[in-house]
Structures are given as structure tokens and as C-alpha cells.
Amino acid sequence: MSAGSKYELLILLLMATIVLELIARRLHLPPAAALIVGGLALAFIPGVPSIDIDPEMVMLIFLPPLLMSSAYFTVWRDFRENFVEIASLALGAVVFTTLSVGIVFHYLLPELPWAVGFALGAIVSPPDAVAAGAVLEKIRLPSRVSALLEGESLVNDASGLVLLRFAVAAALTGSFSLPEAIGAFTWVTSGGVVLGLLVGWIGLWVIRRLRDGELIITATLLLAATSYIAAERLHCSGVLSTVTTGLILGFHQHEMFSAATRVQAQAFWKALVFLLESLLFISIGLSVRGVFERIGGFRQGADELIVPVTAVVATVILARFVWLLGTASLKRLLVFCGHPQKESTSLATTTIISWAGMRGVVTLTGALSLPAQMPGKDIVLIAAFAVIIVTVLVQGSTLAPLAKCLKVGADEERLLQANEAAAWKRVAEAQYKAIQTFSPGLDGREKHPRLLEQYRHRAQVAAQYEADRETHETIKSDHFKAVLESLQAGRAEILRMHRAGEIHDRVMRDLEHELDLQEIAAENRL
Structure with missing residues (x-):
């Protein structure tokens, strides 16, 4: 041959x-x-x-x-x-x-x-x-x-x-x-x-x-x-x-x-x-x-x-x-x-x-x-x-x-879900504490108030989810479905601007990569 x-x-x-x-x-x-x-x-x-x-x-x-x-x-x-x-x-x-x-x-x-x-x-x-x-x-x-x-x-x-x-x-x-x-x-x-x-x-x-x-x-x-x-x-x-x-x-x-x-x-x-x-x-x-x-x-x-x-x-x-x-x-x-x-x-x-x-x-x-x-x-x-x-x-x-x-594996699946909920709670708490330490300015005002509020909300939701997963499962699913919808809209707009010649190809790739990472994170949470 x-x-x-x-x-x-x-x-x-x-x-x-x-x-x-x-x-x-x-x-x-x-x-x-x-x-x-x-x-x-x-x-x-x-x-x-x-x-x-x-x-x-x-x-x-x-x-x-x-x-x-x-x-x-x-x-x-x-x-x-x-x-x-x-x-x-x-x-x-x-x-x-x-x-x-x-x-x-x-x-x-x-x-x-x-x-x-x-x-x-x-x-x-x-x-x-x-x-x-x-x-x-x-x-x-x-x-x-x-x-x-x-x-x-x-x-x-x-x-x-x-x-x-x-x-x-x-x-x-x-x-x-x-x-x-x-x-x-x-x-x-x-x-x-x-x-x-x-x-x-x-x-x-x-x-x-x-x-x-x-x-x-x-x-x-x-x-x-x-x-x-x-x-x-x-x-x-x-x-x-x-x-x-x-x-x-x-x-x-x-x-x-x-x-x-x-x-x-x-x-x-x-x-x-x-x-x-x-x-x-x-x-x-x-x-x-x-x-x-x-x-x-x-x-x-x-x-x-x-x-x-x-x-x-x-x-x-x-x-x-x-x-x-x-x-x-x-x-x-x-x-x-x-x-x-x-x-x-x-x-x-x-x-x-x-x-x-x-x-x-x-x-x-x-x-x-x-x-x-x-x-x-x-x-x-x-x-x-x-x-x-x-x-x-x-x-x-x-x-x-x-x-x-x-x-x-049925029992272990439930145990893994409980461990995952506890882990997300600990991660959210650690992130919130880090932002609390980093955000205050020398004059006492918050430099990143919206970021602080975002991580506070994440920590609260993670704690609620660990305490009652069944109630918050639907809320979590709806939330990340909405996130995916917003990402698709953003992706469509990036593509429209690129095809219209409004943004450079390199800018399009960078923005698309950022949306890709957000989409992967959202899909993993569904």
C-alpha cells in the first residue's frame, strides 16, 4: 500500500x-x-x-x-x-x-x-x-x-x-x-x-x-x-x-x-x-x-x-x-x-x-x-x-x-451532592471574606461596593442551598438558564459587530473566549 x-x-x-x-x-x-x-x-x-x-x-x-x-x-x-x-x-x-x-x-x-x-x-x-x-x-x-x-x-x-x-x-x-x-x-x-x-x-x-x-x-x-x-x-x-x-x-x-x-x-x-x-x-x-x-x-x-x-x-x-x-x-x-x-x-x-x-x-x-x-x-x-x-x-x-x-451508587450520589453544597458554601464564604478585606479604602469608603454585594449574595445563597437543596434547586436552575440566555445574546451581538466590521477579529476572539468560560461555568452548575 x-x-x-x-x-x-x-x-x-x-x-x-x-x-x-x-x-x-x-x-x-x-x-x-x-x-x-x-x-x-x-x-x-x-x-x-x-x-x-x-x-x-x-x-x-x-x-x-x-x-x-x-x-x-x-x-x-x-x-x-x-x-x-x-x-x-x-x-x-x-x-x-x-x-x-x-x-x-x-x-x-x-x-x-x-x-x-x-x-x-x-x-x-x-x-x-x-x-x-x-x-x-x-x-x-x-x-x-x-x-x-x-x-x-x-x-x-x-x-x-x-x-x-x-x-x-x-x-x-x-x-x-x-x-x-x-x-x-x-x-x-x-x-x-x-x-x-x-x-x-x-x-x-x-x-x-x-x-x-x-x-x-x-x-x-x-x-x-x-x-x-x-x-x-x-x-x-x-x-x-x-x-x-x-x-x-x-x-x-x-x-x-x-x-x-x-x-x-x-x-x-x-x-x-x-x-x-x-x-x-x-x-x-x-x-x-x-x-x-x-x-x-x-x-x-x-x-x-x-x-x-x-x-x-x-x-x-x-x-x-x-x-x-x-x-x-x-x-x-x-x-x-x-x-x-x-x-x-x-x-x-x-x-x-x-x-x-x-x-x-x-x-x-x-x-x-x-x-x-x-x-x-x-x-x-x-x-x-x-x-x-x-x-x-x-x-x-x-x-x-x-x-x-x-x-x-445511588447513596453515594446523594452524599456527593451534599459534599458539593458544603464545598460551594465554604468557597463563597472565603471569596466574600477576601473581598471584605480588599474593598475598604483609606477613607473608609468601599472601593468595590457592587463586587462586595455580589459576593455577599453568593455566600448567602450558598448557605441557603446547603441547608435546603431541594427548595433552591429550581431557583438555581432558573438562574443559570437565564445566565445562559444572556450569554447567547451577548455572543450574537459580538458576532453581529464582527461581521459588520465594527470590531477587529482579535477583539472578537478575546470577547468570545470570556463568554465561553462563563458559559462553561454556568453549564457545570445546571
Whole structure:
């Protein structure tokens, strides 16, 4: 395929992502599911070229910015408080799923070495940060559940990739060393975290000396690539290194970035993540055709592999349920025996976490990175693709209805509303006190009487809203609807003056930007 043809294909895929995104919103489906289905449909249209995904390209180009974005917007407090349970999922569940898949795979295909089944298990065991983020962004879950799922998907790749490395080596050489595996895992994880800390702190030092928002955003993008590539060169976990760097930048962004830079950064990362995720998920669907062509066509592959592939998919889903139900039962047993526990996990919450194990980019790249001489490679590829498609399409599409049916998060939503009301009251009081201090002049008169009255009114309304939210909810809604109407009128007048040649283009942009910020603030309060 020529360079021009590749570019035309890229434009076609971007156009397809917009259409599929609109379809997903209309049908209330996760965009990832619609993109994979769309890619599958495109793959079997005559004339559409088969796509062979380069796993190295995906890891180097796509994965670092996606991991940086996920870590950057991670709530550090929730991540830290739930780290023990995150580690249980990221290590325990991954190992348990790998062993379960390996045993089932070997039972159904005993002619293949044990190590092949364990390699497949390592590939499909870690839920993916990209897939989880793409699904969780569209639904409301309790903060603890979201913290567990997002935290797990950020750090579990290290265990999965280490297991895969040794399973492949065992399949090719027939030997395995447990001490060597433990040592490698220790180096991969600890080295990745230490290097991520180092890159993160150096990045903070550099960013503090930058003043331009565009330069700061570019620096954060470069830090993602630098952290990942440096770790991989040292044979550490590029995933953990990038995640650690992202956590550091995200934690310090509030005091380090200006308001304008934060607005720019959020817009940039949102658009970048949308493009990268869309291209990855639609490419997963498109690449299926090439895999089936290698094994002799769809019909032959389906006839020969339907039983083992179905068994692998079922094992991946059930193993996660078994692990989570087992750990939840153990926690209850410890509580019964008098061991203090911070919080017990309900059956509904356990079910949601179990059902949210979507696989994606890491599973795809792990499967594609298998050496050509590895026995059973094509079967492993088909099984890995099946796990991605089923978990994203089925689990991702039904996660929101299941959470609603189980009423997961209803109580926390009310608590969040109460916390938000109290926070707005404290903010309004602090602003009012600052204006009271700043406004009086030397002669005793107020320099900013209207500003003082405005902040006094805000503090009074915030206090009333905290005391009786239901009564003031309608008042608040009407107020900000009126604000939006006034902003639209102002925007229309600015546009009229600009088109009439009464104001310069730069003046128009400055005024429009100010109205945009006011509109964002008003829409967030509705």
C-alpha cells in the first residue's frame, strides 16, 4: 500500500469514527463497542484493505499518551486508599486468570504445550486501561468502584507482560525458572516505578520554568513518551513508568498550571484520547480479517476453534468472578473473626467490578507480539480477539444497565451532592471574606461596593442551598438558564459587530473566549 493510499485509509477511518460515535450515542452504547463492530463490518467490505497492526507501533505511539491521560486524571486519594484491593486485582486476579485459562486451554487442546495456554492466559488476563476508560467515562459508578477499576487497569499490565514473557520462553525452550521469574517481576515493577518518579520530578522542574500553555502541554506529551521509552530501554515496565509520571503531574497540576493552561490541557487531551482510542478500536475490528485469512478463512476457523475459543472467553469472565467473590468472602471471614476492615464489599459492588473486566489494547498487542515460530500462535490470536470483542461488546454495553439494576451508587450520589453544597458554601464564604478585606479604602469608603454585594449574595445563597437543596434547586436552575440566555445574546451581538466590521477579529476572539468560560461555568452548575 502506497503512502497516499495509507493516508486516504486514515481519513476514511476518521470519518467512520464520527459516524460510529453518533450511532453509539443514539443507541446508548459504549463507543468502543460501536467502533469494534464498525471495524468488523468494514473489514469484510470488498476493496477495503486488510490491516496488520504493528504491536511495537501501538506500544510506542498510542499507549504512552493514553496511559498518561488516564493517570493524569486519576484521583490520587482514591488510588492510595484502595491500593491494597487494586494490587489484589492487578496481581492476584491476573495470576489466577492466567492459570485458569492455561488449564482449560490445555485440557481442550492437549497436543499443544502447557506454556502456550499460559501465554494465552497472560495475554487475556489484564483488563485494559484504554478499554476501561472508554466505557467508564460514559457511566456513573461509585468513586470507590471507579478507583478500583481504573487503578487496576493502570498497574496490572506489568504482571501480565512478565507472565507472558516467561510463558513464551517456556513454550519455545521448554524450560522455566521460578526464581528468575520473581526476580524479573521485581525489577520490571520497581524499576518502572522508580524511573517514573524520576521522570515525573524532572518534568515538574522543567514545567515550572515554562510560561506558555502550548509549551507546557507539549512537555507533558513528551514526558509520556520519554518515561515509556526510557523504561523499555532499561527492560523495566514502560506502563508503570508512564503511569507513575502521570500520577505525579496530575497531583501537582492544580497549583502548577494556570487556569488557562488547565482548560487548554483538558481540551487537548480529550481530543487526543478520542482520536487514539477510536483508531485503535476500529483497527481491532479491521485486523480480524487478516487473522482469519491466515488460518484458512472464517468458516474453517469457526468450525475448528468455536469450542476452545468459547471456553477461553467463558473462563476469562468466570475466573474474575471467582477471584472477587473469593476475596470478598475472605474479607467477611476476617471481619467475623474480629479483624478490623475499613469497608465491606457488597455483592452488588462485587458483581459490577467482576463484570467490568474489559480487554483491549494490551491484549491486542500482546497477542500480535508472539513470535512466528511459537506453536499454536494463530489459535492464541483468535482467542485473544474473541476475548476483546466479547468483553467490550457484551460487558461494556451492559455495564451501565446492570449498575442501574443493582442500584450501585445511588447513596453515594446523594452524599456527593451534599459534599458539593458544603464545598460551594465554604468557597463563597472565603471569596466574600477576601473581598471584605480588599474593598475598604483609606477613607473608609468601599472601593468595590457592587463586587462586595455580589459576593455577599453568593455566600448567602450558598448557605441557603446547603441547608435546603431541594427548595433552591429550581431557583438555581432558573438562574443559570437565564445566565445562559444572556450569554447567547451577548455572543450574537459580538458576532453581529464582527461581521459588520465594527470590531477587529482579535477583539472578537478575546470577547468570545470570556463568554465561553462563563458559559462553561454556568453549564457545570445546571
